[in-house]
Amino acid sequence: MARIGVALAVAVLGAPPALTRSANAQARATTAMPTADTTRVAEYRDAWWFTGAGFAQGTRFVRAGRFVAAPSAGADTVVSLAGRFVVPPYGDAHTHSPDSRFNFEAIRDVYLRAGVFYVQTLGNSRAGAREIRADINTPTSIDVVFANTPVTAFGGHPQLLYESLGLFRMPFPADAAQRLTAARSRAREGDVYLTLDSLPQLPAVVRRLRRDTVPILKMMLLDTEHRRTLADDSTAGGQYGLAPAVLRPLVDSAHAMGRKVWAHVETAHDAQLAMDAGIDGLAHIPGYGVADAPDSTLDRYRLPEPLARRIGRSGIPVVTTIGLARGAARDTAAQRRVRTVFEENIRLLQRHEARLVTGSDTYSDADIIARDATALTEVMGGDALALIRLRAVTTPRVIFPTRRIGALQPGYEASFLVLDCDPRTKQQCLLAIRERVKQGVHLRVPPAP
Numbered sequence: 001m002a003r004i005g006v007a008l009a010v011a012v013l014g015a016p017p018a019l020t021r022s023a024n025a026q027a028r029a030t031t032a033m034p035t036a037d038t039t040r041v042a043e044y045r046d047a048w049w050f051t052g053a054g055f056a057q058g059t060r061f062v063r064a065g066r067f068v069a070a071p072s073a074g075a076d077t078v079v080s081l082a083g084r085f086v087v088p089p090y091g092d093a094h095t096h097s098p099d100s101r102f103n104f105e106a107i108r109d110v111y112l113r114a115g116v117f118y119v120q121t122l123g124n125s126r127a128g129a130r131e132i133r134a135d136i137n138t139p140t141s142i143d144v145v146f147a148n149t150p151v152t153a154f155g156g157h158p159q160l161l162y163e164s165l166g167l168f169r170m171p172f173p174a175d176a177a178q179r180l181t182a183a184r185s186r187a188r189e190g191d192v193y194l195t196l197d198s199l200p201q202l203p204a205v206v207r208r209l210r211r212d213t214v215p216i217l218k219m220m221l222l223d224t225e226h227r228r229t230l231a232d233d234s235t236a237g238g239q240y241g242l243a244p245a246v247l248r249p250l251v252d253s254a255h256a257m258g259r260k261v262w263a264h265v266e267t268a269h270d271a272q273l274a275m276d277a278g279i280d281g282l283a284h285i286p287g288y289g290v291a292d293a294p295d296s297t298l299d300r301y302r303l304p305e306p307l308a309r310r311i312g313r314s315g316i317p318v319v320t321t322i323g324l325a326r327g328a329a330r331d332t333a334a335q336r337r338v339r340t341v342f343e344e345n346i347r348l349l350q351r352h353e354a355r356l357v358t359g360s361d362t363y364s365d366a367d368i369i370a371r372d373a374t375a376l377t378e379v380m381g382g383d384a385l386a387l388i389r390l391r392a393v394t395t396p397r398v399i400f401p402t403r404r405i406g407a408l409q410p411g412y413e414a415s416f417l418v419l420d421c422d423p424r425t426k427q428q429c430l431l432a433i434r435e436r437v438k439q440g441v442h443l444r445v446p447p448a449p
């Protein structure tokens, strides 16, 4: 049994440990013998462990990637965590990366650096997801759930965005002619989106969806109240989604193939229709993405109390994407009024005990990932413990509902973040991550470029 004083060291399964580069003698790393032997036990002592309700001082034992009870024979390796604070890793329940080999390593490291081990990609390239299959969902990488092709209407969102990217290398067309070209292009259909315009098309869409075994489906609802006008307007390409008539049958088909359905929504009416259709998750809260709404349209983003109550009672997870909403470049009076409506929606859902989770809705923007969770607790008025529960317990479990994650106790996956300071005194400590351990493996993550 190797006893390693107060140094930080981790016995890694099969790989040499990556250890802190700190010059601080107290925390300087010492190398333990790497081993692939899954019977070996590592002891992590002298830390404050997140319990769900607070932090408790103590020791944890890890064997074969899981927390285990104290072994009678003692541990093979002892690691002192020098009185630091330990939390479960974080989740991001609405993102769009990674979605291919493109920039994969950098994207993976953005997440790992931010302590995000669990990612739900709500819309991505099918081919791209296949490319990186071997590089994700391993102890040294991020764990990803893919939705693959979201279902929308022809000419809607995100068809226009993806076609525009393919044709013009820009997410938004530069002019009306480009917009029309992108809205009529089907070049990327089947890879990054599927279109469904009427019920007779549903069986064909279902056949294409059945090619994938992914556990979730994303369907698009955008300003459904004005959908007819938008869909008939050649300048409104990309601003609409599915017709109300196809929603319930699509959800039923998805459920029949074992998929949970996440709905993209923009307005309260969209959220109402999504609930009526029997969805399993809301990918946004109305008002999140509104630029400069005239006051006359503000009401369409306001959640009626009965709907908020219904969402709360249903127990479905709700991603607020507040980090994205907070990132709006403009700070106008109109923008602030929309923001007020949006944040009132969040508090209303909170009062009705909705299951709010974090999600950045970005292509791996580290700032938005970090801002999302802190902004949400700011609006909800929660303390540090509420923030940790949101990021490290509720969100990961929504993404991987059958896994034993989000708790630091025997039987659970031995995945955790060692923080440099007490997150109860400073929220920033949640990102002051000194060590990352995933399923018993100490991760090496290069510093931000």
Ligand SMILES: [Zn+2]
Binding pocket: 094, 095, 096, 122, 123, 361
């Ligand atoms: Zn999205």
